Amino acid sequence: MSMAIELKPESAKAFARFLYARVPGAAQLRFAIKDLVARYVSKPEFGGVSRLGNGGGLIIDVGANRGQSIAAFRRLRPDCDVVAFEPEPRSAARLISRYQGDRRVTIHDCALGQRAGQLTFFIPRYGRWDCDGMAATSQDEATQWLRDRGRMFRFDETRLTVTEHAVQCRTLDSFRLSPMLIKLHAQGAELDILKGSQETLRRCAPPLMCAFPGRELVDFLRQFDYDPYLGDGGDFAQGLARPGATFTWFYSRTHLEHPS
Known part of the structure; x- marks a missing residue:
């Protein structure tokens, strides 16, 4: 009688990360495939972009990383311009x-925050795997995900290294942009970024896509009449995103009463 070993999804992911860290080229191949797939497929939460009306507009992408969100916005809303911020x-x-050849996409290589200045970015690497998507302004924030129990198969602390980079930080308000949507995925810095975006929020009241929002962020946005919505394929219900989803949408009552 043969026996098959069944890996649970999280166990399979942990083992895949083990391979990224140890097998030459495995991480690069994984990201090359993800970059290719991002041109055609996006997370269900991006379906809400279709609710933003017609006639173009500006989408701000905070924490662009490898460009997955840019690819989704360009595919789903080719009539819109995208201004993206990526400090790593x-x-x-x-x-x-x-x-560089797409006139509708602008990339700014700076951080956003509550005030202008200079920040130190911590970028982890685990074995052969460059974990630049986990870069953060706190070393603990940058490495905690890797250290969490079950994330890595046979986690080895000696394989974890962290480099530091000084980056310029500006407030979103200083750019004087008029967005129809702001997406934020910034490794825990979302609240600081929104505190530097208060004039933009009051002036434009754009919908927001926020990654993994905490209670403090939700409470902060209530002063601007924003409420959280979970979005899946364009359908919305009030509340935070379900487990497994990345983004919670935030709509202001002004925007809901007077949609574009």
Whole structure:
């Protein structure tokens, strides 16, 4: 009688990450495939972009990383311009090179925050795997995901290293943009970024896509009459995103009463 070993989804992911860290080229192949797939497939939460009306407009992408969200916005709303912010140096350089011929996409290689200045970015690497998507302004924030129990098969602390990069930080308000949507995925810095975006929120009241919002962020946005909505394929219900989803949408009552 033969016996088959069944890996649970999270166990399979943990083992895949083990391979990224140890097998030459495995992580690069994984990201090359993800970059290709991102041109055609996006998370269900992006379906809400179809509710934003017609006639173009500006989408702000905070925390562009490898450009997955840019690809989704360009596919779902080709009539819109995208202004993206990515402070991690290698990721920003890739995006600038990739989109230099697209007049509808602008890349800024700076951080956003509550005030202008200079920040230190911590970028983890685990074995052969460059974890630039986990870069954060706190070393603990940058490495906690890797250290969490079950994330990595046979986690080995000696394989984890962290490099530091100084990056310029600006407020979103200083750019004087008029967005129809702001997407934020910034490794826990979303609240600080929104605190530097208060004039933009009051002036434009754009819908927001926020990754993994905490209670403090939800409470902060209530002063601007924003409420959280879970979105799946364009359908919305009030509340935070379901487990397994990345983004919660936030709509202001002004926007709901007077849609574009």
